[in-house]
Amino acid sequence: MNGGLTQSGKSLLSENQPESQAVDTCWGNRWKCVWKMGLDLLFPPVCLCCLQEFPAATVAAKLCQDCDEALQADSSTKCPRCGQLVGAQALPTGSCAGCCNSGSPIDQVYVHGNYDGPLREVIIRMKRDRYEILTREMARLFARSLASQWEGAPPDVVAAVPVHWLRRMTRCTHVAASLARTAGDQLEVPPTIDLLLCTRRMGKQAWMLPDARRRNVRGGFAVSSTTSVQGKHVLVVDDVMTTGATLDEIARMLKQKRARRVTVAVLARGLGDTIGTGSLRR
Ligand SMILES: [Zn+2]
Ligand SMILES: [Zn+2]
Numbered sequence: 356m357n358g359g360l361t362q363s364g365k366s367l368l369s370e371n372q373p374e375s376q377a378v379d380t381c382w383g384n385r386w387k388c389v390w391k392m393g394l395d396l397l398f399p400p401v402c403l404c405c406l407q408e409f410p411a412a413t414v415a416a417k418l419c420q421d422c423d424e425a426l427q428a429d430s431s432t433k434c435p436r437c438g439q440l441v442g443a444q445a446l447p448t449g450s451c452a453g454c455c456n457s458g459s460p461i462d463q464v465y466v467h468g469n470y471d472g473p474l475r476e477v478i479i480r481m482k483r484d485r486y487e488i489l490t491r492e493m494a495r496l497f498a499r500s501l502a503s504q505w506e507g508a509p510p511d512v513v514a515a516v517p518v519h520w521l522r523r524m525t526r527c528t529h530v531a532a533s534l535a536r537t538a539g540d541q542l543e544v545p546p547t548i549d550l551l552l553c554t555r556r557m558g559k560q561a562w563m564l565p566d567a568r569r570r571n572v573r574g575g576f577a578v579s580s581t582t583s584v585q586g587k588h589v590l591v592v593d594d595v596m597t598t599g600a601t602l603d604e605i606a607r608m609l610k611q612k613r614a615r616r617v618t619v620a621v622l623a624r625g626l627g628d629t630i631g632t633g634s635l636r637r
Pocket of ligand 2: 451452
């Protein structure tokens, strides 16, 4: 810190800025820093993931260093069609063996991480009302990793997996919409959050077996009457993909509406043993 002077002694401040005002601003910023440091000493910041206090030196961070590292994008090799981990094995046909004959309407899946460990914990927390800051922080990490993995031209439309209005009344958060908004900003595509509609109330998928999940969501989604997806590349965003039944159904409906391409991006992909079904997608 050299008090706003370069080595040559020339001020770094704008030449048009009155010197007294510049000094005030400088002292104002210093007082703000001192005030913030004092507050951090009295009320140390708490990591939004592990809820442990962490040093006041990292005041700007919302996550401690360990959690921040654990929640970064997972770089393991995944099948680009279903997002399942495939290890180091080669994908000669461009997708895993399970996807070759699946006939899935999804063209590509981007995955930030696996649904276990700290990522699973934060996703459960993000669904609660008082964790909006955590949702914003995770949306930022998600959107950044999505943009860095994205190949080719950006999508034409960014949409979120919808929640039925009755469920929205009992839950203030809509995690998929928050993720879609931030992803749209990062990809420079204005998100169309209300593009997809949930046309009826569906049972909770969590404890259903894969076949029951598919029956549960069949015909349960529609496209808003104000938007056409014909010929468009649609990016559909959700927080978790487990069997893929919901996202398959949405992609199938979008293809029926003549969407050219459907890409899915999820914060977390369920692992094979997450729901105890072995192969999740089928
Ligand atoms: Zn932490
Ligand atoms: Zn696959």
